[in-house]
Amino acid sequence: MTLDEAHGVVLDNLKYQPGAFYGSAEGLPIGAGLFYSNVRQPAFDLTSRRFKTVRGLAYVVTHECDISQANDRPFNDSVLICPLIRFDRFVEESQALPNLGAFLGELATRDVFRAVYVPSIADAHYGAILYLNRITSIHVTVLEEDGVECIGAVSATGLREIDAALSNLLMREKADKLWGAGG
Numbered sequence: 001m002t003l004d005e006a007h008g009v010v011l012d013n014l015k016y017q018p019g020a021f022y023g024s025a026e027g028l029p030i031g032a033g034l035f036y037s038n039v040r041q042p043a044f045d046l047t048s049r050r051f052k053t054v055r056g057l058a059y060v061v062t063h064e065c066d067i068s069q070a071n072d073r074p075f076n077d078s079v080l081i082c083p084l085i086r087f088d089r090f091v092e093e094s095q096a097l098p099n100l101g102a103f104l105g106e107l108a109t110r111d112v113f114r115a116v117y118v119p120s121i122a123d124a125h126y127g128a129i130l131y132l133n134r135i136t137s138i139h140v141t142v143l144e145e146d147g148v149e150c151i152g153a154v155s156a157t158g159l160r161e162i163d164a165a166l167s168n169l170l171m172r173e174k175a176d177k178l179w180g181a182g183g
Contacts, residue, residue: 001091001095001100001101003088003091003092003126005101006087006091006100006101006104007087007091007126007127009101009104009105009108010087010104010105010107010108010117010127011108012105012108013104013105013108013109014108014109014117015108015109015110016157016161017157018119018120018127019119020155020157020158021118021119021154021155021157021158021161022119022121022152022153022154022155022158023153023154023155023156023158024153025150025151025152025153028064028150028153029064029068030060030064030067030079030140030143031060031062031063031064031067032060032061032062032063032064032159033060033153033154033158033159033162034059034060034150034152034153035057035058035059035060035084035118035121035122035150035151035152035153035154036057036058036060036081036143036148036149036150036151037056037057037122037123037148037149037151038055038056038147038148038149039055039056039057039058039081039138039142039143039148040053040054040055040138040142040145040148041053041054041055041056041058041081041083041136041138041142042136042138043083055147056083056084057083057084057086057121057122057124057128057151058081058082058083058084058138059081059082059084059118059130059162060079060080060081060143061079061080061081061082061135061166062078062079062080062081067079067140069140076140077139077140078137078138078139078140079137079138079139079140079142079143080135080136080137081135081136081137081138082130082131082132082134082135082136083130083131083134083136084118084124084128084129084130084131085128085129085131086124086126086128087117087124087126087127087128087129088124088125088126090129091126107129110161110164110165110168113132113165113168113169113172114131114132114133114169115129115130115131115132115165116129116130116132116161116162116165117129118130118158118162121151121152122151122152130162130165132165132166132169133169
């Protein structure tokens with residue numbers, strides 16, 4: 001499957017217009033809904049079985065009031081981010097999957113609970129994938145480092161899509177029944 005074919009599968013199955021996904025980031029404080037480039041973040045190296053740091057695209061999950069440095073209070077120094085996997089790189093690395101087309105269609109319709117497709121942003125012309133199982137924490141000052149740039153913000157449509165995916169991932173009922181007190 002070519003990159004253009006893969007991108008076409010996603011675009012044909014999205015339930016929203018890609019142009020409605022983003023809004024303006026101008027004047028917004030660091031907080032939920034913002035995308036940044038060149039963010040230093042942890043990444044697991046399967047070969048060494050250790051974490052390393054890499055720079056890449058990231059989406060901020062933490063609400064702005066919880067990380068505002070103007071609020072002098074405990075626990076406002078860490079930011080939850082979700083790294084983005086560039087769509088073109090994902091497709092390139094997933095060519096061997098026999099069901100790549102079906103997976104991409106399900107990704108677009110949000111039937112893949114652990115990931116969200118985000119349309120073209122910055123130099124990720126084919127878009128990117130928020131891999132929700134890789135949500136991680138960074139220190140708030142990482143977003144203020146040289147070379148880190150706010151590259152966009154979601155609109156109400158984008159925020160609704162991402163928040164629904166996060167809610168489904170984190171809050172859906174367990175598949176297996178838990179036993180114990182009260183059960």
